[in-house]
Amino acid sequence: MEVLRVVGGSPLRGEVRLTGAKNSVLKLMAATLLAPGTSTITNVPDILDVEIMAELLRRLGCEVGHDVPSSSLVITVPERPDHRADYDLVRRMRASVCVLGPLVTRLGAADVALPGGDNIGSRGLDMHIDGLRRMGAQVTSEHGYLLAQSEGRLTGASVWLDFPSVGATETLVMAAVLADGETVIDNAAREPEIIDICTMLQQMGAAIDGVGTSTLTVVGVDALNPVQHETVPDRIVAGTWAAAAVMTRGDVTVRNAHAEHLSIALEKLATCGADIDVLPDGFRVSMDRRPQSVDIVTLPYPGFPTDLQPQFIALNAIADGAALVTENLFEARFRFVQELARLGADVRTDGHHALVRGRSCLSAAPVEATDIRAGAGLVLAGLVAEGETTVYGVGHIDRGYAGFVPSLEALGADVRRDVVSDR
Ligand code: UD1
Numbered sequence: 001m002e003v004l005r006v007v008g009g010s011p012l013r014g015e016v017r018l019t020g021a022k023n024s025v026l027k028l029m030a031a032t033l034l035a036p037g038t039s040t041i042t043n044v045p046d047i048l049d050v051e052i053m054a055e056l057l058r059r060l061g062c063e064v065g066h067d068v069p070s071s072s073l074v075i076t077v078p079e080r081p082d083h084r085a086d087y088d089l090v091r092r093m094r095a096s097v098c099v100l101g102p103l104v105t106r107l108g109a110a111d112v113a114l115p116g117g118d119n120i121g122s123r124g125l126d127m128h129i130d131g132l133r134r135m136g137a138q139v140t141s142e143h144g145y146l147l148a149q150s151e152g153r154l155t156g157a158s159v160w161l162d163f164p165s166v167g168a169t170e171t172l173v174m175a176a177v178l179a180d181g182e183t184v185i186d187n188a189a190r191e192p193e194i195i196d197i198c199t200m201l202q203q204m205g206a207a208i209d210g211v212g213t214s215t216l217t218v219v220g221v222d223a224l225n226p227v228q229h230e231t232v233p234d235r236i237v238a239g240t241w242a243a244a245a246v247m248t249r250g251d252v253t254v255r256n257a258h259a260e261h262l263s264i265a266l267e268k269l270a271t272c273g274a275d276i277d278v279l280p281d282g283f284r285v286s287m288d289r290r291p292q293s294v295d296i297v298t299l300p301y302p303g304f305p306t307d308l309q310p311q312f313i314a315l316n317a318i319a320d321g322a323a324l325v326t327e328n329l330f331e332a333r334f335r336f337v338q339e340l341a342r343l344g345a346d347v348r349t350d351g352h353h354a355l356v357r358g359r360s361c362l363s364a365a366p367v368e369a370t371d372i373r374a375g376a377g378l379v380l381a382g383l384v385a386e387g388e389t390t391v392y393g394v395g396h397i398d399r400g401y402a403g404f405v406p407s408l409e410a411l412g413a414d415v416r417r418d419v420v421s422d423r
Helices: 022-034 048-059 094-107 126-134 166-176 192-203 235-247 259-272 306-317 331-342 372-384 394-400 404-410
Strands: 002-007 013-017 037-042 063-067 072-077 109-113 138-142 145-149 158-160 182-186 207-209 215-219 228-230 251-255 275-279 282-286 322-326 346-350 353-357 366-368 388-392 414-419
Touching (some): 002 372, 002 394, 013 404, 022 037, 022 048, 022 072, 022 094, 022 166, 022 192, 048 094, 048 394, 094 109, 094 126, 094 145, 094 166, 126 138, 126 158, 126 166, 166 182, 166 215, 192 207, 192 228, 235 282, 235 372, 306 322, 306 331, 306 346, 331 372, 366 372, 372 388, 372 394, 372 404, 372 414, 388 394, 404 414
Parallel strands (some): 013 251, 037 228, 158 182, 366 388
Antiparallel strands (some): 002 388, 002 414, 037 072, 138 145, 182 215, 207 215, 251 282, 322 353, 346 353
């Protein structure tokens, strides 16, 4: 079993360069299913989830080549892909569900294993299903699979989402681009990753209006073309580096980043006392003292991202003062707090609130990452804890952070991978 050994105490200093966003590239890969032929996606992060999605596309009959040195994926989609996404892949990565929309709209059928719960909560699919039904699909669930079918093309419809769900917005946009007539998605998500996929779909020939707003209007077309598209940089990885710079009292420049995608998080860090410089191709964060605590409320974009919540709890754990952190998206995300407590953090949770009382130092211990972002939060805490922290569950971190350990080393952290036989 692989672990990370993190020795606290070194400030992070230097530069890191971002690659594309995990939460975008997986959907861009699924979107290639909408057009037969060869599409190329660039700025692809070298992470486990990309490999899982590549394997899923191969099982559907696509050829997928991943050239890691050039960060590009070349995907050749057949005239008639298969329409079944098996449980063994969906259980490894919930985002596999994003093939549902493209398959049903292009082939009239999609059998996608139900992902079940995961470590950050129940995460329903009701909005995906309701929207597809409104567009004329019959959606049932049998033997652990979601079966979506349509005789002929889906038909355009008006869909009002109860919540601006990222996944449901993506499923419905991808379904609508080949549907017959106009689809209006109200209360749509506005994340940069949604803009990224809409931009790619437009380049493929889709007619989408209102990109970046809460109302997306899609007029279906008969067919789409393959495309070459560059993945938007990963704002969550960018925010993780920014928080790490502040916690370690370091000075980190993040290149190939869009600072405007992180406005709230960077403002929060400025409130903590950090200096933030926005650069043409990214930003620089520096800090020369103990951070002030800062309250956080997670919300859909442009609100504070839930995917940075664990990292900011870790920051507050060593800040001066007390902070209230409110989690509005994933109820189980506070599970990681128990692990943080093993490092000496003082965090109390009550429902979807966490009260974090900052301590002047944390003390190293073995801890377990339960999901990607919890893993990042624990590594950040390890960077400031006294002694050597061992982080188990490294596979979670590998799912979302490309080259995390080499980048940390390059910034001056004392961190390494190790193999242990058991705990
Ligand atoms: C995506 C991101 C995830 C991020 C989240 C919110 C990917 C692969 N993952 O997840 O990292 O934390 O956006 O920014 O892109 N919900 C329902 N019914 C539905 C759909 C969603 O109840 O049909 C609920 C979920 O349980 C959750 C909330 O809505 O409480 C937000 O979910 P959603 O925005 O859909 O997140 P994901 O697309 O799953």
